[in-house]
Amino acid sequence: MIIHAGLPHSLHSRNIGDPSTVNYLGDLVTHKDLKVREETLQILNKFGENGKNLMQQFLLDSASAIRSKAALLLARNAKGESVKTPPRDHPLRGFFQTGL
Numbered sequence: 001m002i003i004h005a006g007l008p009h010s011l012h013s014r015n016i017g018d019p020s021t022v023n024y025l026g027d028l029v030t031h032k033d034l035k036v037r038e039e040t041l042q043i044l045n046k047f048g049e050n051g052k053n054l055m056q057q058f059l060l061d062s063a064s065a066i067r068s069k070a071a072l073l074l075a076r077n078a079k080g081e082s083v084k085t086p087p088r089d090h091p092l093r094g095f096f097q098t099g100l
Contacts (some may be wrong), residue, residue, distance in 0.1 A: 004075055022050050029057045045073045052077065
C-alpha cells in the first residue's frame with residue numbers, strides 16, 4: 001500500500017512511521033495522479049491528529065471518491081477522539097461518573 005513513486009527517498013517504507021513524515025506529504029495532496037492522492041490520504045490517516053490538517057484539504061479534491069474517503073476518515077478520527085478518557089489532570093475527568 002505504501003507508494004514509492006512521488007515520495008521523497010527519505011520517506012520510503014522504512015521511515016514512514018516517523019512523525020515528521022507528515023511534513024513531506026503536503027505536495028502529494030494535490031498530485032495529478034489519483035492513486036498517489038489516495039495513498040497519501042491513507043498514510044495521513046495513520047498519523048491521526050498530526051495528519052488532520054492535510055486530510056482536510058482532501059475535502060476539496062476534484063475526485064468525489066477521495067472527498068468521500070477523506071470525510072469518512074476524518075469522521076472516524078473525530079469519533080475516536082471524542083470517546084477517549086481524559087488525562088488524569090483534566091478538570092472534567094470523572095465528572096460524568098460521579099454526577100457532579
